[in-house]
Amino acid sequence: MTLHPTSPDFKDNAHRALHDPELQKALGHVQHGFIYKRQSAVERLPEFENLREAARDLKNHVLQHLDLYLETYERNVTAAGGQVHFARTSAEACETIVNICKSHGAKSVTKGKSMVSEEIGLNAAIEAAGMQAVETDLGEYIIQLRGETPSHIIAPAVHLTKEQVEGDFRRVHTHLDDARDLSEPVQLLTEARGVLRQKFLDADVGITGANFLVAETGSSIIVTNEGNGDLTQSLPRVHIVIASIEKVVPTLEDASLLLRVLARSATGQDMSVYTTLSTGPRRETDPDGPEHYHVVLVDNGRSAMLGTEFEDMLRCIRCGACMNHCPVYHAIGGHAYGWVYPGPMGAVLTPSLIGVEKGGHLPNASTFCGRCESVCPVKIPLPKLMRHWREREFERHLTPAVQRYGLKVWAFFAKNPGLYSLATRAAMTTLAWLGREKGRFASLPLAKGWTEYRDLPAPQGDTFQAQWRKRQRETRR
Amino acid sequence: MSTTPARPRVGLFATCLVDLFRPSIGFASAKLLEEAGCEVLVPPQTCCGQPAFNSGDKVTARDLALQVMDAFSGCDYIVAPSGSCTGQMVKHFPELFDEPQLAMRARAFAAKTFELVSFLTDVLKVTSVEATYEGRVTYHDSCSGLRELGIQSQPRKLLASVQGLELVEMNENDVCCGFGGTFAAKYGEISDTIVTKKTANISDSGAPLLLAGDLGCLMNMAGKITRQGKEIAVRHVAEVLAGMCDEPPIAGPGKTRK
Numbered sequence: 238m239t240l241h242p243t244s245p246d247f248k249d250n251a252h253r254a255l256h257d258p259e260l261q262k263a264l265g266h267v268q269h270g271f272i273y274k275r276q277s278a279v280e281r282l283p284e285f286e287n288l289r290e291a292a293r294d295l296k297n298h299v300l301q302h303l304d305l306y307l308e309t310y311e312r313n314v315t316a317a318g319g320q321v322h323f324a325r326t327s328a329e330a331c332e333t334i335v336n337i338c339k340s341h342g343a344k345s346v347t348k349g350k351s352m353v354s355e356e357i358g359l360n361a362a363i364e365a366a367g368m369q370a371v372e373t374d375l376g377e378y379i380i381q382l383r384g385e386t387p388s389h390i391i392a393p394a395v396h397l398t399k400e401q402v403e404g405d406f407r408r409v410h411t412h413l414d415d416a417r418d419l420s421e422p423v424q425l426l427t428e429a430r431g432v433l434r435q436k437f438l439d440a441d442v443g444i445t446g447a448n449f450l451v452a453e454t455g456s457s458i459i460v461t462n463e464g465n466g467d468l469t470q471s472l473p474r475v476h477i478v479i480a481s482i483e484k485v486v487p488t489l490e491d492a493s494l495l496l497r498v499l500a501r502s503a504t505g506q507d508m509s510v511y512t513t514l515s516t517g518p519r520r521e522t523d524p525d526g527p528e529h530y531h532v533v534l535v536d537n538g539r540s541a542m543l544g545t546e547f548e549d550m551l552r553c554i555r556c557g558a559c560m561n562h563c564p565v566y567h568a569i570g571g572h573a574y575g576w577v578y579p580g581p582m583g584a585v586l587t588p589s590l591i592g593v594e595k596g597g598h599l600p601n602a603s604t605f606c607g608r609c610e611s612v613c614p615v616k617i618p619l620p621k622l623m624r625h626w627r628e629r630e631f632e633r634h635l636t637p638a639v640q641r642y643g644l645k646v647w648a649f650f651a652k653n654p655g656l657y658s659l660a661t662r663a664a665m666t667t668l669a670w671l672g673r674e675k676g677r678f679a680s681l682p683l684a685k686g687w688t689e690y691r692d693l694p695a696p697q698g699d700t701f702q703a704q705w706r707k708r709q710r711e712t713r714r
Numbered sequence: 715m716s717t718t719p720a721r722p723r724v725g726l727f728a729t730c731l732v733d734l735f736r737p738s739i740g741f742a743s744a745k746l747l748e749e750a751g752c753e754v755l756v757p758p759q760t761c762c763g764q765p766a767f768n769s770g771d772k773v774t775a776r777d778l779a780l781q782v783m784d785a786f787s788g789c790d791y792i793v794a795p796s797g798s799c800t801g802q803m804v805k806h807f808p809e810l811f812d813e814p815q816l817a818m819r820a821r822a823f824a825a826k827t828f829e830l831v832s833f834l835t836d837v838l839k840v841t842s843v844e845a846t847y848e849g850r851v852t853y854h855d856s857c858s859g860l861r862e863l864g865i866q867s868q869p870r871k872l873l874a875s876v877q878g879l880e881l882v883e884m885n886e887n888d889v890c891c892g893f894g895g896t897f898a899a900k901y902g903e904i905s906d907t908i909v910t911k912k913t914a915n916i917s918d919s920g921a922p923l924l925l926a927g928d929l930g931c932l933m934n935m936a937g938k939i940t941r942q943g944k945e946i947a948v949r950h951v952a953e954v955l956a957g958m959c960d961e962p963p964i965a966g967p968g969k970t971r972k
Contacts, residue, residue, distance in 0.1 A: 251904055564890045568907040602901050604894025604908070605768060606857035621809075624768060631770030640900070644766060648774040651730075651760040652781065658758070665734050677940055677965040686899030690906035691937030694735060694965035701728045701737035705744075705756045 240358050240386065242591050244575030247598035254569040263398050264570050267389070271561035274505025275612065282501065292498050293616040295491055296552035299483070300543065306452040306485045307534070313455030317517025319530035330535045331362035334444070334477055337531055341475050343368055343441035349459060349466040350374035351446025352390050352555060353481045353535055356577045356590070359444070371436045373465040375429050382409050388571030390578065391503050391557040396570045399425065433465070443469040443527070445515075447480035448499065448554070449492045450532075456516040457532065458492055460500065460509035467513050476515065476527035481535045483551040495554055498614035503556040538590045546625045550585045552615040559609035559619060565602055574599055581609035585622040593626055597635055600626035662703050665696040672696070724752040725789030727782070727827075729799045730761040731929040732950075736964065739929060742956035743795045743830050750838045757785040762794075764802040768895055772810065779807045780816075783823045791837070792827040795952050796928045797859020798895075800829040805862050829859055830952060831927060835868040842875030845957035850880045852921035853951070854912070854935065855888045856928035869927060869951050876954060884919035886911075893934040909938045917944060923963075925951045936965040 243250060254260055279285045299306055311321040324330035338346055346368055348354065360381070363370040372381040376394035380387060382405045387393030394402070403419045406428055419425055445466050447457040457478045459466045470476045486492050500506040519526030542548055560566040560580025571579030576596065578586045584603060588596035600623035609619045630636050650657045672678055672695025680688045687693055698704075724747050728740040744754045763778030782803065786792045794800045804827050807820040834840040853873065859865040866888075873881050892898065892908025912935060916924050924939070924946055926932050936948035947963035962968055 248901070248903075251901070255903060255907055564892065564908045565901075565904055567911075568904050602897070602904065604857070604890050604892060604897045604905075606890035606894070607861035608857070608888075608890070611861050624770070627768065627770030628772055629770070631772075636770060640769065640896070644769055644771055644774070648766060648771070648777075651763070652774075652777055654758045654760050654781075654785075657760045661734055673968045676962055676967045677937065679941075684899075686902050687937070690902050690941070691909065691934065692940045692965055694933050694936055695968075696735045697737055697961065699737070701733040701740035702756060702758065704737050705740065 240355070240577060242576040242587075242595050244587060244591070244596045244599060247573060247575055247602060250573035250575055251569045251602075254573045259398055259401060260396050260570050263396050264567060267392075267395055267561060268567045271505070271557075275502060275558060275561070276505075278501040278505040278507065281507075282497075285498070285501065288494065288498050289614055289616055292495055292554075292614055293552060295486065295494060296554075296615050299486060300548060300551055303482065303485070303540075303543065306487055307482060309452040309487075310450050310455060310485050313452065314517065314530075314532055315455075317455045317530075318520075319455065319517045319532060321532045321534060324533055324535050325537070327357035327535075327537055330357045330479065330533055330537070331359055333533050334359060334479065335362055335366045337475065337477060338363065338368055338442050339366065341441060341529070343475070345369045345371065345436070345440045346442045346444060347371050347373050347437055347440040347469045347473065348377070349443070349445035349461065349469045350377050350393065351444070351479055352387070352577060353446060353537075354444065354479055355387060356537065357479075357535060359479070371433070371440070373433055373437065373469050374461070375426065375463060375465075378429055378433065379405060382406075386572070386577065388579065389557060389560060390555050390582075396572065437468040437472050440469075440473040442475040442477060443471075443473040444477045444479060445470050447478050447484050449495060450478075450480055450485040451487075451489055451492050451514075452485055453488045454516055456489075456514045458496075458512065458514050460496070460512050462504070462506075462510040464511050467511060470513070470515055470527065471525050474527055475529040475531070476518070478515070478530075478532045479535065480532065481537070482539055499554055499556055502558040502612065502614040542589050547585065547589050547622060549617050550582070550589065550622055552617055553582055553586070554615060555582075556614055558612040558614065562608040562612050564604065564606060564608075581619040581623070582617070585617075585619060585626070588626050593629055593633075593635065597626070597630050600624075601630075658700070658702065662700050665700055666698060669696045669698045719790055720751075722752050722790040723755060723788070725755050725757055725786040725792045727759060727762070727786070727792055727794040727799065727803070728756065729794055729796045729929065731933070732795060733759070735933065736929060736950070738958060738961040739795050739950040739952055742950070742952040742958045743793070745956045745958065746830065746834060746843070746952060747793065749844070750834055750840050752791075752838075755789060757789075759785055762799045762802045764799060764806075765895055767802065767806060767810075775806075776810045779803075779810050779820065783807070783819060786823075790826065791833065792823070793830050793833045794827075795830040795950060796930075797829050797856050797863055797865055798928050798930060800827060801858040801862035803827045829863055829865055829927065831872060831955070832863065832865050832868045835871055840872070843872055843955045843957075845955055846877040847954050847957075847959065848878040849923060850882050850921040851923040851925050851954065852882050852884045852916060852919040853887065854884070854891060854916070854924060854926040854931065856926050856931045857890050859927055860888055865927065869925075872955050873925075873951070879954070882919050882921050884915045884921075886915050891931045891935050893931045895930065898934055905934075906938075909934055913938050913942060913944065916946060922946055923954075924948045925954060927951050929964075932964050936963070940965045
């Protein structure tokens with residue numbers, strides 16, 4: 238894996254995130270903006286719930302016939318004059334892309350936002366081959382200046398405040414006037430736009446991701462709000478689309494179904510500002526477009542998920558609604574998850590792609606509140622899939638020893654109601670007596686994980702079952 | 715159940731937390747059910763198995779599911795004062811069994827199992843309760859009840875019938891309190907951040923009493939509220955609906971402890 242995961246250090250990552258005041262300030266926007274906007278968009282579209290079901294069914298259909306649609310897609314890309322490359326691993330995908338760039342003598346490569354390119358570590362591979370990779374999505378551009386990875390799949394720089402971005406621009410854009418005013422977001426945007434304009438014009442190769450690949454036409458579709466994708470793919474001589482294999486849909490009509498749920502779930506827009514289709518290289522009659530058109534289809538562990546209990550995860554259309562609605566994401570942000578994909582979708586996908594030995598914390602770090610599943614546009618049962626990972630961990634004895642032991646002792650009593658009654662009555666009456674004045678414990682041996690942060694309410698006295706039986710006996714008398 | 719028997723035999727699944735920490739919720743539940751014309755049974759019981767299920771220990775979860783189904787086999791209905799444990803029995807028991815016979819049994823069990831307040835309103839068609847509570851309260855929608863079982867309007871409907879009670883909604887009443895079962899202990903620091911946001915919303919509502927339908931969430935919020943020194947009492951919604959608020963609130967100082 239090109240990007241070194243820090244997911245095994247999840248707890249330390251989370252601790253640092255919780256004590257990072259700038260991050261905590263930035264995260265305030267996620268908790269409120271995205272949720273309210275999505276809710277309003279959904280309320281404006283009465284058939285939204287039906288669309289979610291149709292979107293789920295469509296993606297399930299595609300996953301059952303993935304080979305058929307990928308072959309159809311490839312045939313139609315070729316017919317349009319493009320070329321499709323299949324890459325089994327990150328390394329193969331990077332190698333393929335670097336070779337295409339080299340064969341065209343590229344020096345500068347522009348990129349539209351693509352999470353799969355983050356997954357395979359594409360920028361590092363391009364730079365290692367002596368070329369420059371320039372991110373053109375504003376958020377991606379900012380984090381590239383900072384040497385960071387995205388903390389959110391649709392808002393890569395959501396962990397930053399505008400003051401931090403201003404500092405980065407002043408540090409990097411040294412050719413501009415020091416006295417310029419950058420206090421407003423629009424001024425930051427204008428500056429980035431100006432700097433990037435020349436990069437677009439200089440680029441030899443443009444790389445974009447794809448939200449959907451349309452089998453019937455061989456088209457790829459991207460949605461952006463900045464139009465950077467259009468400039469990335471239409472100005473350079475070579476356009477490379479990089480997409481994971483599950484992005485394919487049968488028809489344009491199917492793509493439009495998914496587009497109807499995508500932006501609403503993501504940003505609360507009815508549609509993203511730009512929805513751009515690209516089909517093959519420039520034709521003779523086209524006013525512009527690339528001379529060469531390549532598609533690199535990345536598997537990188539996905540086909541191994543087909544037919545398993547994690548197949549549902551391949552329905553994901555990367556809208557980010559799950560993390561926007563996740564109380565854990567709200568608390569710690571995306572970087573704490575330690576790899577490319579954060580939040581609930583990352584908690585399921587990361588162990589699938591980098592192994593549960595490394596990603597094992599993520600499916601455990603959820604309260605199972607179910608809000609992610611309730612907003613997922615393709616109805617992925619995220620808590621259930623996280624639980625499946627917990628089952629795999631338990632089966633393979635990866636669950637922490639303390640937890641396993643605790644569970645074992647508890648299960649022994651829970652499965653023996655007679656013993657359970659004796660033990661719990663003794664314990665509860667003792668605890669009730671100890672806590673009789675305050676009604677709570679500020680600390681208690683064996684309950685440190687709880688009492689470090691909150692009091693433990695004291696029990697009232699004897700157990701309910703014992704009191705109930707006593708009451709029954711008294712009534713009968 | 716196609717028709718409701720004249721005097722249905724309702725097995726009260728108290729939940730392990732109520733059994734151990736707050737029996738008064740069990741008695742309040744029994745009172746509400748009896749007043750609504752049910753015969754209440756309390757078969758010997760331990761736990762629904764959710765802690766094992768959510769820790770990935772499916773074998774123990776299955777054993778406990780079978781134990782619960784056996785214990786309550788003579789009941790017309792099974793009712794629990796918890797959306798979370800009810801969610802386990804209704805939504806997850808059927809997922810635990812691949813064997814056709816057992817799966818069928820789990821589905822039949824799930825079909826007659828209900829969360830307390832929604833059982834009163836949706837099955838028994840109770841529209842009001844005989845209770846008085848003078849003052850303002852705020853209500854937290856616990857996640858499993860809300861999202862697995864669709865419980866939202868039911869407690870509010872019955873609370874509206876309590877004499878003197880005024881419900882003031884807090885902001886983000888449908889957002890998790892950070893409990894999450896073993897999550898609260900395993901990821902205590904994250905859980906703490908989530909519950910701290912929750913108690914701020916509770917305070918901002920201005921209500922001196924917090925209600926919810928799940929003791930796990932209530933113990934988490936009450937424990938944080940007392941740790942922060944806030945003057946807000948915490949109770950299970952059944953205590954107010956049954957008019958049984960004489961016991962000290964959750965984590966509150968004792969008076970007549972046995």
